[in-house]
Amino acid sequence: MATDPLPIAQALIRCPSVTPADAGALDVVQRLLEPLGFGCERLVFGPDDYRVDNLFARRGSGGPHFCYCGHTDVVPPGDLAAWSDDPFAAVVRDGVLYGRGACDMKGGVAAFIAGLTDYLAAKPDHRGSISLLITGDEEARSVDGTARVLEWMQQNGQIPDMALVGEPTSRRVLGDTIKIGRRGSLTAWVNVHGKQGHSAYPAGADNPIHRLVAALAPLLAAPLDNGSEFFPPTTLQVTGLDVGNTTSNVIPAAARAMINIRFNDLHSSAALTERLHAALKAAGCRYEMRTECSGESFVTQPGPFVDGLSRAITRATGEVPKLDTGGGTSDARFIARYCPVAEFGAVGETPHQVNERASVEELRRLADAYRMILEEALG
Structure with a gap:
């Protein structure tokens, strides 16, 4: 890879963005996207005592329109004494990145930005559009985040043709699972x-x-x-x-x-x-x-979108992903009202845990997978 997701993930983790605080996390994302030609909209919703910052960014105006959805808010670190390091220091030790959000899901956002950067370097004249919906309200109320941004997108003609949520869906190894629905x-x-x-x-x-x-x-x-x-x-x-x-x-x-x-x-x-x-x-x-x-329950039936995801993931990881609908709820439940949506991301072993972590090598492979997903979606 030409672009390493590690420093991006570290910059995001070093923003202590416990919901609803943003702490500069979306500024990090915006600073990386604008030089790539993305127009960025900061959308703030919620009451005065619970203001939520969200980001919508888009490059291109035509179709097909591919949207990556994620969040930069995190849950509280809990007992600080139980952590091996400061949960917001983004320490790397023995090839592993430690910190709140490393797995869920600042690492995923960083991997997508890295993969996107490499994709655009190779395909500056790609067809269609790429957008990102990054919210600061996924881990708590989930009221003034993705749902509200989608309403704004619909009002402004920005609804995508397909959306990928970067939650950590892989179970044992990267690439073994795609979530195509939720109960x-x-x-x-x-x-x-x-x-x-x-x-x-x-x-x-x-x-x-x-x-x-x-x-x-x-x-x-x-x-x-x-x-x-x-x-x-x-x-x-x-x-x-x-x-x-x-x-x-x-x-x-x-x-x-x-x-x-x-x-x-x-x-x-x-x-x-x-x-x-x-x-x-x-x-x-x-x-x-x-x-x-x-x-409500939803499912995105296998077809061109899901099949393309599977091909890209197999190319990047060697795994043939299982199509799955297990687990709880995610922001995909809001997106399913507007367009086909699936979820794919890192191995979800340590979300919300003490010493939350992600393999640096896995983050780099995830960035490759996201690049290949864009190739499948947009050519």
């Missing part, structure tokens, strides 16, 4: 009302615990589905159950439950919400329920 996540908070009474005289009471258990039992008795082509079965977990009762001989007046459903592409959050309502009504519950969906 949806629905959380429900249920409050079932009953009638308080003495446990020795239950006929004069209405036990809300019994009704809540009766509502939950059929939901837990059998799987909600058997999975689909690219997804495992949907899972429903009761993650909280509380009555606030400290007395053994009192039937409480209310019972509360918290439920989380991780669902595949056979369901929508609206349909699952109705299923919960039906179960509660069937058990005769008097209740209130509040639900929140952090993201």
Whole structure:
């Protein structure tokens, strides 16, 4: 490689950009992109006490339009005494880069910029457009980051034809996994009302615990589905159950439950919400329920975009990547509303851990992979 991602990654790590602080991280990115011919827009969203800095940069105006998406915010380092080095010093030892964000995902952003630089040196007259959406609000609220920037992009005619999120998706070795989708996540908070009474005289009471258990039992008795082509079965977990009762001989007046459903592409959050309502009504519950969906399930079907990613990754790493939809949620859930999206990045062994780290050699190979991905996408 002509361009080394290591000094870029070190410069980013040395910015202590714990969400929502930017600490100069996006300035580093902007200073590298502008000499390459990118027009940069800094987009700041959020309330006065939680301002989030985001960057959208684009080179070219025609199609196809390829967008790389990432984040420069990081989680807090935690116990500083547990780190071998200052988490923001970006120390390299024995071929390994240490620091908060080395894996998730300042190393990935650096690798893309390095790969992009080499691609443009070889293909200054490339067809189409290249853009970067880099947010400072991925690790926390995820409200004033990628989702808001995408709204701005749509309003300004900047929606890409395809997008790649650089999260650390590789499992064992670089290149073994591409994420082409994610499960949806629905959380429900249920409050079932009953009638308080003495446990020795239950006929004069209405036990809300019994009704809540009766509502939950059929939901837990059998799987909600058997999975689909690219997804495992949907899972429903009761993650909280509380009555606030400290007395053994009192039937409480209310019972509360918290439920989380991780669902595949056979369901929508609206349909699952109705299923919960039906179960509660069937058990005769008097209740209130509040639900929140952090993201619907989505999948990018194999085709030219995904096939091109696979070819490039195999060329760069020698691995034939598995198409996967596992894990939690990512900012790809927002992007999927607008265009095909996939995720590919470093081996995700140490995100959010003490002594977070990334192999320097892996970062350089990742930069090569990103360069080859651009070659596949734009020629």
